[in-house]
Amino acid sequence: MLFKVEMTVRVPPGFDPQEFERLKAKEKAFSQDLQRQGIWRHIWRVAGLYANVSIFDVRDNSHLHDLLMALPLYPFMDITVAPLCRHPSAIHEDDR
Amino acid sequence: MLFKVEMTVRVPPGFDPQEFERLKAKEKAFSQDLQRQGIWRHIWRVAGLYANVSIFDVRDNSHLHDLLMALPLYPFMDITVAPLCRHPSAIHEDDR
Amino acid sequence: MLFKVEMTVRVPPGFDPQEFERLKAKEKAFSQDLQRQGIWRHIWRVAGLYANVSIFDVRDNSHLHDLLMALPLYPFMDITVAPLCRHPSAIHEDDR
Amino acid sequence: MLFKVEMTVRVPPGFDPQEFERLKAKEKAFSQDLQRQGIWRHIWRVAGLYANVSIFDVRDNSHLHDLLMALPLYPFMDITVAPLCRHPSAIHEDDR
Amino acid sequence: MLFKVEMTVRVPPGFDPQEFERLKAKEKAFSQDLQRQGIWRHIWRVAGLYANVSIFDVRDNSHLHDLLMALPLYPFMDITVAPLCRHPSAIHEDDR
Amino acid sequence: MLFKVEMTVRVPPGFDPQEFERLKAKEKAFSQDLQRQGIWRHIWRVAGLYANVSIFDVRDNSHLHDLLMALPLYPFMDITVAPLCRHPSAIHEDDR
Amino acid sequence: MLFKVEMTVRVPPGFDPQEFERLKAKEKAFSQDLQRQGIWRHIWRVAGLYANVSIFDVRDNSHLHDLLMALPLYPFMDITVAPLCRHPSAIHEDDR
Amino acid sequence: MLFKVEMTVRVPPGFDPQEFERLKAKEKAFSQDLQRQGIWRHIWRVAGLYANVSIFDVRDNSHLHDLLMALPLYPFMDITVAPLCRHPSAIHEDDR
Amino acid sequence: MLFKVEMTVRVPPGFDPQEFERLKAKEKAFSQDLQRQGIWRHIWRVAGLYANVSIFDVRDNSHLHDLLMALPLYPFMDITVAPLCRHPSAIHEDDR
Amino acid sequence: MLFKVEMTVRVPPGFDPQEFERLKAKEKAFSQDLQRQGIWRHIWRVAGLYANVSIFDVRDNSHLHDLLMALPLYPFMDITVAPLCRHPSAIHEDDR
Numbered sequence: 010m011l012f013k014v015e016m017t018v019r020v021p022p023g024f025d026p027q028e029f030e031r032l033k034a035k036e037k038a039f040s041q042d043l044q045r046q047g048i049w050r051h052i053w054r055v056a057g058l059y060a061n062v063s064i065f066d067v068r069d070n071s072h073l074h075d076l077l078m079a080l081p082l083y084p085f086m087d088i089t090v091a092p093l094c095r096h097p098s099a100i101h102e103d104d105r
Numbered sequence: 106m107l108f109k110v111e112m113t114v115r116v117p118p119g120f121d122p123q124e125f126e127r128l129k130a131k132e133k134a135f136s137q138d139l140q141r142q143g144i145w146r147h148i149w150r151v152a153g154l155y156a157n158v159s160i161f162d163v164r165d166n167s168h169l170h171d172l173l174m175a176l177p178l179y180p181f182m183d184i185t186v187a188p189l190c191r192h193p194s195a196i197h198e199d200d201r
Numbered sequence: 202m203l204f205k206v207e208m209t210v211r212v213p214p215g216f217d218p219q220e221f222e223r224l225k226a227k228e229k230a231f232s233q234d235l236q237r238q239g240i241w242r243h244i245w246r247v248a249g250l251y252a253n254v255s256i257f258d259v260r261d262n263s264h265l266h267d268l269l270m271a272l273p274l275y276p277f278m279d280i281t282v283a284p285l286c287r288h289p290s291a292i293h294e295d296d297r
Numbered sequence: 298m299l300f301k302v303e304m305t306v307r308v309p310p311g312f313d314p315q316e317f318e319r320l321k322a323k324e325k326a327f328s329q330d331l332q333r334q335g336i337w338r339h340i341w342r343v344a345g346l347y348a349n350v351s352i353f354d355v356r357d358n359s360h361l362h363d364l365l366m367a368l369p370l371y372p373f374m375d376i377t378v379a380p381l382c383r384h385p386s387a388i389h390e391d392d393r
Numbered sequence: 394m395l396f397k398v399e400m401t402v403r404v405p406p407g408f409d410p411q412e413f414e415r416l417k418a419k420e421k422a423f424s425q426d427l428q429r430q431g432i433w434r435h436i437w438r439v440a441g442l443y444a445n446v447s448i449f450d451v452r453d454n455s456h457l458h459d460l461l462m463a464l465p466l467y468p469f470m471d472i473t474v475a476p477l478c479r480h481p482s483a484i485h486e487d488d489r
Numbered sequence: 490m491l492f493k494v495e496m497t498v499r500v501p502p503g504f505d506p507q508e509f510e511r512l513k514a515k516e517k518a519f520s521q522d523l524q525r526q527g528i529w530r531h532i533w534r535v536a537g538l539y540a541n542v543s544i545f546d547v548r549d550n551s552h553l554h555d556l557l558m559a560l561p562l563y564p565f566m567d568i569t570v571a572p573l574c575r576h577p578s579a580i581h582e583d584d585r
Numbered sequence: 586m587l588f589k590v591e592m593t594v595r596v597p598p599g600f601d602p603q604e605f606e607r608l609k610a611k612e613k614a615f616s617q618d619l620q621r622q623g624i625w626r627h628i629w630r631v632a633g634l635y636a637n638v639s640i641f642d643v644r645d646n647s648h649l650h651d652l653l654m655a656l657p658l659y660p661f662m663d664i665t666v667a668p669l670c671r672h673p674s675a676i677h678e679d680d681r
Numbered sequence: 682m683l684f685k686v687e688m689t690v691r692v693p694p695g696f697d698p699q700e701f702e703r704l705k706a707k708e709k710a711f712s713q714d715l716q717r718q719g720i721w722r723h724i725w726r727v728a729g730l731y732a733n734v735s736i737f738d739v740r741d742n743s744h745l746h747d748l749l750m751a752l753p754l755y756p757f758m759d760i761t762v763a764p765l766c767r768h769p770s771a772i773h774e775d776d777r
Numbered sequence: 778m779l780f781k782v783e784m785t786v787r788v789p790p791g792f793d794p795q796e797f798e799r800l801k802a803k804e805k806a807f808s809q810d811l812q813r814q815g816i817w818r819h820i821w822r823v824a825g826l827y828a829n830v831s832i833f834d835v836r837d838n839s840h841l842h843d844l845l846m847a848l849p850l851y852p853f854m855d856i857t858v859a860p861l862c863r864h865p866s867a868i869h870e871d872d873r
Numbered sequence: 874m875l876f877k878v879e880m881t882v883r884v885p886p887g888f889d890p891q892e893f894e895r896l897k898a899k900e901k902a903f904s905q906d907l908q909r910q911g912i913w914r915h916i917w918r919v920a921g922l923y924a925n926v927s928i929f930d931v932r933d934n935s936h937l938h939d940l941l942m943a944l945p946l947y948p949f950m951d952i953t954v955a956p957l958c959r960h961p962s963a964i965h966e967d968d969r
Contacts, residue, residue, distance in 0.1 A: 010261050010262055011149060011262070012262075012284075012344075012345075013149070013151075013158050014345065020948070021310040021311075022885040022888070022948075023885075024310070036194070037193070037194045040194045041194060041196050044194075044195070044196045044197075045196060051160075051200055052192045052194060052195050052200065053107060053109070053160075053189035053190065053191070053192055053195075053200065054189065054190045054191065054192040054193070054938060055109075055187050055188070055189060056187075056188040056189065056190050056876075056934040056935070056937050056938040056941075056954060057188075057876075057878065057937055057938055057941040057952050057954040058952060058954070059942075061192055062109050062187065062189060064147075069202050069261075069286075070202055070203070070204075070284040070285060070286040070344040071286040071287060071344070073284070073344050073345060074286050074342060074344040074345055077344075077345040078347075084308065084310075088345050088346060090284060090344055090345040090346070091151050091152075091158065092151070092152040092153075092204075092262040092265070092282065092284050093149040093150065093151060093152065093158060093262060094149065094150045094152050094261075094262040094263040094266050095149070095150065095263060096148045096149055096150040096157055097133070097150070098132070098133045098136045098137060098140075098148060099140070099148050099149075100137050100140045100141060101140075104147055104148065104149065106933050106934055107934070108824075108825075108934075108956075110825065116276070117790040117791075118213040118216070118276075119213075120790070150266060152204075152262040152263070152265050152266040152269075152282060153204075153206065153265060153266055153269040153270075153280050153282040154280060154282070155270075165874050165933075165958075166824040166874055166875070166876075166956040166957060166958040167824070167958040167959060169824050169825060169956070170822060170824040170825055170958045173824075173825040174827075180788070180790075184825050184826060186824060186825040186826070186956060188876075188934040188937070188954060188956050189934060190933075190934040190935040190938050191935060203341060205341070205343075205350050212468065214405040214408070214468075215405075228386070229385070229386045232386045233386060233388050236386075236387070236388045236389075237388060243352075243392055244384045244386060244387050244392065245299060245301070245352075245381040245382065245383070245384055245387075245392065246381065246382045246383065246384040246385070246458060247301075247379050247380070247381060248379075248380040248381065248382050248396075248454040248455070248457050248458040248461075248474060249380075249396075249398065249457060249458055249461040249472050249474040250472060250474070251462075253384055254301050254379070254381060256339075256341075283343050283344075283350065284343070284344040284345075285341035285342065285343060285344065285350060286341065286342045286344050287341070287342065288340045288341055288342040288349055289325070289342070290324070290325045290328045290329060290332075290340060291332070291340050291341075292329050292332045292333060293332075296339055296340070296341065298453050298454055299454070300454075300476075300536075300537075302537065309502040309503075312502070357394050357453075357478075358394055358395070358396075358476040358477060358478040358536040359478040359479060359536070361476070361536050361537060362478050362534060362536040362537055365536075365537040366539075372500070372502075376537050376538060378476060378536055378537040378538070380396075380454040380457070380474060380476050381454060382453075382454040382455040382458045383455060395533060397533070397535075397542050404660065406597040406600070406660075407597075420578070421577070421578045424578045425578060425580050428578075428579070428580045428581075429580060435544075435584055436576045436578060436579050436584065437491060437493070437573040437574065437575070437576055437579075437584065438573065438574045438575065438576040438577070438650060439493075439571050439572070439573060440571075440572040440573065440574050440588075440646040440647070440649050440650040440653075440666055441572075441588075441590065441649055441650055441653040441654075441664050441666040442664060442666070443654075445576055446493050446571070446573060448531075448533075475535050475536075475542070476535070476536040476537075477533040477534065477535060477536065477542060478533065478534045478536050479533070479534065480532045480533055480534040480541055481517070481534070482516070482517045482520045482521060482524075482532060483524070483532050483533075484521050484524045484525060485524075488531055488532065488533065490645050490646055491646070492646075492668075492728075492729075494729065501694040501695075504694070549586050549645075549670075550586055550587070550588075550668040550669060550670040550728040551670040551671060551728070553668070553728050553729060554670045554726060554728040554729055557728075557729040558731075564692065564694075568729050568730060570668060570728060570729040570730070572588075572646040572649070572666060572668050573646060574645075574646040574647040574650045575647060587725060589725070589727075589734050596852070598789040598792070598852075599789075612770070613769070613770045616770045617770060617772050620770075620771070620772045620773075621772060627736075627776055628768045628770060628771050628776070629683060629685070629736075629765040629766065629767070629768055629771075629776065630765065630766045630767065630768040630769070630842060631685075631763050631764070631765060632763075632764040632765065632766050632780075632838040632839070632841050632842040632845075632858055633764075633780075633782065633841060633842055633845040633856050633858040634856060634858070635846075637768055638685050638763070638765060640723075667727050667728075667734070668727070668728040668729075669725040669726065669727060669728065669734060670725065670726045670728050671725070671726065672724045672725055672726040672733055673709070673726070674708070674709045674712045674713060674716075674724060675716070675724050675725075676713050676716045676717060677716075680723055680724065680725065682837050682838055683838070684838075684860075684921075686921065693886040693887075696886070741778050741837075741862075742778055742779070742780075742860040742861060742862040742920040743862040743863060743920070745860070745920050745921060746862045746918060746920040746921055749920075749921040750923075756884070756886075760921050760922060762860060762920060762921040762922070764780075764838040764841070764858060764860050765838060766837075766838040766839040766842050767839060779917060781917070781919075781926050804962070805961070805962045808962045809962060809964050812962075812963070812964045812965075813964060819928075819968055820960045820962060820963050820968065821875060821877070821928075821957040821958065821959070821960055821963075821968065822957065822958045822959065822960040822961070823877075823955050823956070823957060824955075824956040824957065824958050825956075829960055830877050830955065830957060832915075832917075859919050859920075859926065860919070860920040860921075861917040861918065861919060861920065861926060862917065862918045862920050863917070863918065864916040864917055864918040864925055865901070865918070866900070866901045866904045866905060866908075866916060867908070867916050867917075868905050868908045868909060869908075872915055872916065872917065
């Protein structure tokens with residue numbers, strides 16, 4: 010089941026840069042592990058912003074929730090979620 | 106070059122249903138032609154809304170503009186556009 | 202899988218009242234059929250507004266989408282959708 | 298009398314994590330006590346957000362106010378309240 | 394039980410002025426009847442706007458809903474509702 | 490002359506609780522003094538929020554301004570002001 | 586007593602241009618009469634918009650309301666009202 | 682050339698009150714000097730808010746910019762600017 | 778003196794297409810005449826939208842106002858205006 | 874390929890002024906270098922605000938992203954990006 014997730018990262022002023030780099034490295038490893046499993050299917054940077062547009066392919070709402078809450082940068086993120094489904098004009102039976 | 110395009114369709118009250126079905130059929134053919142060319146790379150329905158989330162892969166801004174203005178349902182759409190680029194955490198060199 | 206759906210009905214000025222009553226009767230029958238099946242689990246009126254808060258229990262995003270698009274009053278509705286999941290503080294294993 | 302209450306929790310950056318865990322445990326106990334009394338009738342997590350959708354069944358507006366002001370996490374919450382009532386299409390005389 | 398209700402009236406362009414005057418007269422009679430019963434406790438005009446701020450004293454949410462849906466000008470109104478209760482600084486035990 | 494004033498109190502995180510209690514006590518005394526004079530005619534709590542809806546009866550705009558600026562909790566408040574006048578449907582010549 | 590009033594005019598598509606010119610002429614005469622009386626103290630055009638910023642000097646809220654409701658173009662206007670008073674930094678005792 | 686400028690002052694919590702009083706005194710002197718020169722033509726307090734509505738009469742956009750950036754309280758202000766011009770209904774050739 | 782002007786065109790549903798083409802041709806001629814005079818210095822299409830971003834170089838606010846009010850498509854436009862001035866980092870003394 | 878970029882700078886209260894001046898000097902040098910290369914084609918100050926309107930001429934979305942992320946003041950900026958293309962009414966083949 011697909012969801013579009015948009016994440017914007019806001020670093021609070023004065024946050025320790027080394028600690029933030031450590032969290033970013035963890036976030037990257039976490040994201041790449043989910044990408045390799047085919048769960049975090051797409052991730053694009055929004056040009057000019059510290060933000061991404063992602064497509065998740067999960068079992069259900071709870072699966073999505075557990076993954077997002079486990080993001081190392083979650084406390085610094087504004088997140089919006091939109092449930093997606095097959096579009097009747099898609100030429101792919103299963104556009105993931 | 107990738108862009109996220111979100112389209113919401115609003116049919117004005119009283120619009121002729123047959124004419125609208127005719128435009129929808131044209132829209133579908135137009136979209137599927139671009140999908141087959143690899144330009145309209147993804148199209149998903151937003152669950153519960155007459156709206157889609159799409160990913161376009163175009164030559165440049167003008168190419169995107171010309172395609173969107175040519176959509177048969179364009180006069181009924183609210184559209185937002187976000188330029189995308191490769192995310193540093195993506196495991197794909199080229200996530201299209 | 203649970204979703205909160207909020208629907209606000211807007212009747213365009215000048216719409217034929219008899220036709221609207223006919224659509225409302227169809228909407229009610231459609232809703233009650235889904236309630237009896239345990240799919241449209243809750244429906245509450247928002248006090249003072251022509252609007253409802255509903256809880257749907259569906260198989261997946263597509264199931265929700267197909268049900269909402271089939272609502273007889275769909276063309277007159279503003280709809281928002283929020284995917285829900287079990288809350289860790291809930292005393293029910295399965296709060297539906 | 299039913300109310301929909303939506304709560305979003307925002308932890309200020311730098312807040313002591315242990316103190317926050319202590320408040321969360323108190324919040325959980327407080328919520329579960331009200332759930333057992335049939336006052337906090339439903340609580341769902343919004344997928345991907347540190348937020349919930351809840352249904353309260355209270356004596357009156359003051360009763361609702363006193364309960365919400367007593368939430369241990371109240372100082373960290375954004376709250377919206379909507380008074381609900383029976384929907385004419387509900388198949389239940391009393392959908393709580 | 395008290396509620397603040399704010400109503401803004403929007404007359405669609407081209408609406409028959411005589412029919413509108415007839416509805417306004419019915420609205421006034423309806424409002425004054427509720428005022429005499431002590432249900433519609435206050436009604437003030439917002440200076441410069443076709444809008445009012447009102448205080449209703451009703452039995453419960455459903456009572457409020459039924460009254461507002463019965464307003465002759467309801468189809469032309471934008472309405473917001475806020476449940477009120479006694480303020481701890483009020484010098485009146487019962488400020489209605 | 491009547492004004493609706495809506496006040497929402499926001500306590501900055503980390504503000505000294507004892508100092509805040511001291512300000513609240515001053516605010517209550519200040520409000521009750523104005524209520525006794527018939528200037529702060531109504532004050533209601535908005536259910537679930539640290540906010541109030543108030544009706545002031547003042548000589549003019551400056552009088553209102555001076556009173557609000559003198560509120561002990563003013564630095565913590567978001568305030569909106571709406572000038573009110575007699576509603577043509579009011580049954581009271583002078584609804585204060 | 587001073588108020589800032591901002592008015593934006595929106596002509597519904599298809600409105601009879603001659604009738605609109607007639608209303609504009611009445612509006613101008615009405616405005617100039619109030620300007621000559623010193624009630625409508627200032628009126629400025631907002632560059633690029635069919636909108637004005639005005640300063641009214643009225644007896645009280647009701648006086649303002651009655652004047653605005655009598656504007657020939659009132660049915661086509663979006664209006665916002667802000668009560669003003671003397672600024673402590675003004676060099677004029679009475680800046681009208 | 683006239684501009685409407687609206688300024689809202691927000692003092693960050695914990696800012697040194699003496700330093701703020703010192704800045705306010707400088708702001709007042711700065712404003713009064715410009716008022717005497719006929720540049721800051723009007724300044725009104727918005728009733729109930731720490732905000733003003735002002736009319737500036739400047740040579741051009743840059744002149745306005747330089748004046749606003751020089752305000753001693755500028756770092757604490759939210760500012761909106763609207764370019765004004767003569768209204769065709771004004772009875773004054775030059776309403777400053 | 779420079780201004781950024783953003784224009785979004787909205788064609789009302791059912792507007793006569795031939796009349797609209799006629800207005801568009803007049804708009805183009807009007808715009809190109811001002812471009813040739815060096816007044817309408819830049820005009821760019823916003824990709825995907827029936828909207829433009831323009832830079833005007835005018836004598837003053839009134840000059841800008843008169844030009845925008847004379848646009849043949851003005852009745853179909855939403856317009857925002859921002860006064861611009863030289864940026865201290867610009868390498869051009871006069872970036873027009 | 875052209876983009877409009879709007880940047881608003883917000884300095885957090887209490888930020889070290891000397892460090893900020895150092896960052897501003899770096900920002901200016903960075904901007905001027907890109908201006909000399911013809912990449913940052915225009916930069917205008919928005920009158921009255923600590924904000925600019927800029928036009929970038931870049932190879933593609935990624936090029937724009939890399940430049941904006943490298944701005945020394947990026948952590949203090951709110952940024953919006955709009956992809957631009959040639960307007961059909963432009964008299965220049967290539968309005969940069």
